[in-house]
Amino acid sequence: MTRPRIVGVETEYGLVARKPDGGRGVRLSGGEAAQRLFAPLEREYASSNVFLANGGRLYLDVGSHPEYATPECAGLADLLVRERAGDDLLVGLAQQAEADGAASGEPIRFRLLKNNVDAHGNSYGCHENYSIARSLDLPGLAAALTPFLVTRQILCGTGRWSPDGFAISQRAEVLHDELSSMTTRTRPLINTRDEPLADPARFRRLHVISGDSNLSEPSAALKVGSLLGVLDAFEAAVAGTGPALPELVLADVGGALRAVARDPRAVLTLASGRTIGALDVQREYLAAAGDSPVAARWERVLDLIESGREDELDGEVEWVTKRALLRRYAAARGLSWSDRRLAQVDLAFHELTRAADGTPHGLFRLLEARGAASRLTDPEVVERALTDPPSDTRAALRGxxxxxxxxxxxxxxxxxxxxxxxxxxxPAGDRSLTLPDPLAAADQAVEEMLAALTATVG
Structure with missing residues (x-):
């Protein structure tokens, strides 16, 4: 049995805010919109960079993007719950900020978007974090993961409309390198900044910044679950207890990313001159991952796309769901594919915010509410995750x-x-403690500090 592995996701959200003033209203600057969104948090915590009792972190990132980082999770199912709770926390913050504006006679309408690109082509990310052993060779791991990450968008891309066609991923166009310590100017598949957020002698953090931000929970499960399976396979190969991962070296990583984004059945060229289909690359990694918990869903997606029946994945795979929605909208209104009104449909697909009665504004959340898109998490469990941390990781102690x-x-x-x-x-003044093991949910020093804090209340 594979040992537990810490996993977490950081999501940067798009934000638009308008004051009603006839027509579409007056749009606030990004900085003012963010300031108003975070005003309730500032009042409660005197900060816009906050660790919460549920183990997560909520803060304002560069470029006035709200960002939520999930707590440390020891499994895929819990991660899906925690990511969904992060979405709901931001939605709640927007609702509170709207209520505050209305109460002060200054109504504001917020649009919170879980996507990865704005109308000007600026990209913001979804960052995945996986704990790995310090002893693992990061360049070797990156080389083994690169073909997988280039083609993983087939499983979990969110899709993007353009007048010239449809891409299955929003991030593919802005990615260039396999490895880099940068996250903006030269966006890589994997960020190499050595920031383990744990005992550096034991842990390294694999920081993957190439995936799209998913609304679809089945797509999110495939995004993270497939990589967890490949990581387990790589570690088994290094330990000599499993076969080696596929030895595939792409001739042009950036070109391959964009080719797959345009066509999930693209044929890619390897450095050796051999060619291989993007779907076949995924099949090789699927075979290496063995009995991964997402293996059946992974195989189903590949089989249906290969047979030209990907429309059967509407409601399961996010890019398929978006493309189907765009096609239905265009057909119902007699629009050509290049009609710019489809850009607004694309954007509305990603909206998270809701009406006062709880009805989703966003098209994907509406599909989900109507049962036309699959949901994997239990709403009651997500509700508890708004306040309660995971019980089996360091997040429980911090919370x-x-x-x-x-x-x-x-x-x-x-x-x-x-x-x-x-x-x-x-008498002791400041009291500090360190939590170096993200998998440790019990710590005697924490219990002693909790007792001291409880005594303070008394």
């Missing part, structure tokens, strides 16, 4: 510490690894 400090009225500072209680009334 308990944050909750206890807030209840005690004790100032604190916190990041992924460290917690400090600032209590000038205590």
């Amino acid at each position: 308990r510490l944050i909750g206890a400090a807030r209840s005690a009225g004790v100032r604190y500072s916190v990041d992924w690894v460290q917690f400090t209680a600032h209590d000038p009334a205590s």
Whole structure:
């Protein structure tokens, strides 16, 4: 049995806000929209960069993008719950900011978007994080993962309309390198910044920044679940307990990314001169991943696309669902594919915000609410994840510490690894502790600090 592996997702959201002023209203600048969105958080925490009691982190990223990082999760099912809870937290923040605006006589309408590109071509990301052993050779792992990541968009791309056609991924056009320490100017498949957020002698963080932000939970499950299976296979191969991963070296990584985005059945050229279909690349990794929990769904997607029956994946694979929606909209209104009104449909597909009665504004969430798109998470479980951290990772300890400090009225500072209680009334002064193991959900030093904080309340 494979040992647990910590996984987490960071999502950068698009944000648009308007003041009603006749017609479409007056659009706020990105900075003002973000400031108003985060005003309720600022009032509660005196900060726009906050670790929450549910183990996650909510903050304002560069470019005025709201960003939510899930807590550390020890499995795929919990990650899906935690990512969905992050979406709901942002939606709740937008609803509170709208209510505040209405109460002050300054109504504002927010549009919160879970996508990866704006109307000007700027891209923002979805970053996946996987714990791996420090001893693993990162360049070797990246070389083994590159063909997989280039073709993974077949499973989990969100799709993008353009007047010239349809791409299955929003991120493919802006990616260039296999490895880089940069995340903006030269966007790579894998970011190499050595920031383990754990004991650096034991852990490294594999930081994958090439995937799209998924609304579809089956697509999100394939995105992360397939990579988890490939990582397990790579580690088994290194340990000599499993076969080697496919030895495929692409002649042109960037060109291959864009070719697959235009056609999931694209034929790619390897450095050796041999050619191979993108679907066949995925089949080789599927075989290597063996009994991955997502293997059946993974194989079904490949089989239906290969047979030209991908329309049967409407409601399961996000890019298929979006393309089908765009085609239906155009056909019902007699629009050509190049009609710019389809760009608004594409954007509306990604909206998260809801009406006051809870009805989704976004087209994908409407499809999901009507049963036309599959959902894997239980709404009640997601509701609990808004406030409760995972019970089986370090997030449980951090969440308990944050909750206890807030209840005690004790100032604190916190990041992924460290917690400090600032209590000038205590003879000990500041009290700090470190949480170096993301898989540790129990710690005696934490229990002692919790007891001290509880005594403060008393």
